[in-house]
Amino acid sequence: MSLLEVRTLVAGYGDANILNGVSLDVAAGRIVTLIGPNGAGKSTVLKAITGLINRRGGTVTLDGLEISALATEQIIAAGVGYVPQVANVFPSLTVAEHFAIGGGGDRAEARERVLGYFPLLRPQLRKMASVLSGGERQMLAMARALMLRPKLLLLDEPSAALAPQIVQSVFDRIAAIARDGVAVLLVEQNVKAALPISDYAYALQVGRNALEGTGPELLDDPRLHDVYLGVGGSQKPSPA
Numbered sequence: 001m002s003l004l005e006v007r008t009l010v011a012g013y014g015d016a017n018i019l020n021g022v023s024l025d026v027a028a029g030r031i032v033t034l035i036g037p038n039g040a041g042k043s044t045v046l047k048a049i050t051g052l053i054n055r056r057g058g059t060v061t062l063d064g065l066e067i068s069a070l071a072t073e074q075i076i077a078a079g080v081g082y083v084p085q086v087a088n089v090f091p092s093l094t095v096a097e098h099f100a101i102g103g104g105g106d107r108a109e110a111r112e113r114v115l116g117y118f119p120l121l122r123p124q125l126r127k128m129a130s131v132l133s134g135g136e137r138q139m140l141a142m143a144r145a146l147m148l149r150p151k152l153l154l155l156d157e158p159s160a161a162l163a164p165q166i167v168q169s170v171f172d173r174i175a176a177i178a179r180d181g182v183a184v185l186l187v188e189q190n191v192k193a194a195l196p197i198s199d200y201a202y203a204l205q206v207g208r209n210a211l212e213g214t215g216p217e218l219l220d221d222p223r224l225h226d227v228y229l230g231v232g233g234s235q236k237p238s239p240a
């Protein structure tokens, strides 16, 4: 039973459609990764799910609720956390201030819960985000999204520009978050680091589903090369 169901999603910018009927599923507690060449539309899928760009066709359903027609604030309130690739923290705010802004509920309790995933942030609470390392900033961005207890976490290239040893610790944290029941939809260029921890993965090519399978299956799929080179891909829609 899927928590997130995306069906034949069509979306784009200006007059151009970038997504031409993307379908995917993410179940609670699973890590699902979107891969594919530059410009395939991976980040656009996340923006369309969150309502940051208009959807022109298809449906997006979260936990049985159709969110395709909702505004971004409503989609976030329905349980979607989104960490964009850039500008995902406030450089001139301290780490503690990131935990204090936005949202409602018991912030102290939420902060403790979230710091459980990212203990490395605890000694940094009084530091400005601008002085954190790349890995710490990525963890702070994820921590902020987790404050609202999302059912689904959308992560756009969390490994971008991180040293290899830091990439592993970021992915370890993502795996821990999923183990607690949060569904994770990840966009990644770093196929070798992301696919081994992915329960399932989809390769996109020019805004369409090209290949899919478990993370390890896709990593070993000889057709993946062709998808990245822009030749091939079965363009098979994912099963409903």
Ligand SMILES: Nc1ncnc2c1ncn2[C@@H]1O[C@H](COP(=O)(O)OP(=O)(O)OP(=O)(O)O)[C@@H](O)[C@H]1O
Binding pocket: 013, 014, 018, 036, 037, 038, 039, 040, 041, 042, 043, 044, 045, 189
């Ligand atoms: N704000 C925008 N306005 C117009 N076109 C855009 C905008 N953002 C992205 N695009 C275009 O949409 C296409 C898909 O971009 P998207 O960022 O979704 O690709 P991607 O698969 O995530 O690739 P990358 O790994 O390079 O980020 C690209 O051709 C890009 O130039």
